Amino acid sequence: MTSPTPPPSDPTYRDRVYRSAAGILGGILLLAVVGWLGVDALVRGTGRTPWLALAGLLFAVPLVIAFSLRPAVFAGADRLRVRNPFRTITLPWASVTEIRAAYSCEVFTENDGKFQLWAVPVSLRQRKRAHRHQDRLARAGAAATADALDPARLAVADRAVADLRELSERAETQPTAQGEPTVRWAYEVIAPTLAGLLLLIVLLATG
Numbered sequence: 001m002t003s004p005t006p007p008p009s010d011p012t013y014r015d016r017v018y019r020s021a022a023g024i025l026g027g028i029l030l031l032a033v034v035g036w037l038g039v040d041a042l043v044r045g046t047g048r049t050p051w052l053a054l055a056g057l058l059f060a061v062p063l064v065i066a067f068s069l070r071p072a073v074f075a076g077a078d079r080l081r082v083r084n085p086f087r088t089i090t091l092p093w094a095s096v097t098e099i100r101a102a103y104s105c106e107v108f109t110e111n112d113g114k115f116q117l118w119a120v121p122v123s124l125r126q127r128k129r130a131h132r133h134q135d136r137l138a139r140a141g142a143a144a145t146a147d148a149l150d151p152a153r154l155a156v157a158d159r160a161v162a163d164l165r166e167l168s169e170r171a172e173t174q175p176t177a178q179g180e181p182t183v184r185w186a187y188e189v190i191a192p193t194l195a196g197l198l199l200l201i202v203l204l205a206t207g
Contacts, residue, residue: 015081016167018073018160019119027068034060052203058196066189071118073160075167078176080107084118086186091115092179093171101161109181122157 034057041053066085074081080096082089091109098108105117171177 016075016163018075018117020071020121023068023071023119023121027064030064030068031061034064048203048207052200055196055199055203058192059200060196062189062193062196066186066193067118070186070189073117073119073164075164077171078174079179080164080168082107082115082117082119084116086189088184088186089115090182090184092181093168093174093177095179095181096168096172099161099164099168101157105157105161107164113181120157120160123155 038053038057038060042050042057045053070083070085072083074083079093080091082091091107095109096107097110100106100108101120101122104122105120107115107117109115
């Protein structure tokens, strides 16, 4: 469990960072495979093969990074920053109205805004396992109630949502937590992906 959260006004407060370890591991493995195949085609390929390999790498590598290594959630004293595959959303805590995890983790804002937290995937199997454990403790009697409600027993996504809700409730009235949501597109991901796609289309069309 993380240590108690300092008050939002504490200047030494550091952001809590949420990322998917499985997503990062899968992305690294996929990048290794794509890189090995692509570089091999670039070095050993003949004719149009190196160009096709280059276009494929330009198209595939940013996408793999976007969906595996890039997603992260940064929960600060004043705001929530959500880094998704193609966008980064900055939400002052006062603008957050609800955070919940159903089949995916989502944050809701005023004016019906909704953003998915790609970095906090929901595992239904893990949630069912946590619920079964809590049911067994509940049947064991009142003495097990505290253990059954222990946040550490929750599924990872549900525990993250509980943490984010607590931070939101603490900070929403702070003057520094006021403001409107902002969205920035990840052009550093979009641009090379589109360039690779365009090059692929040209090569295939002229082949």
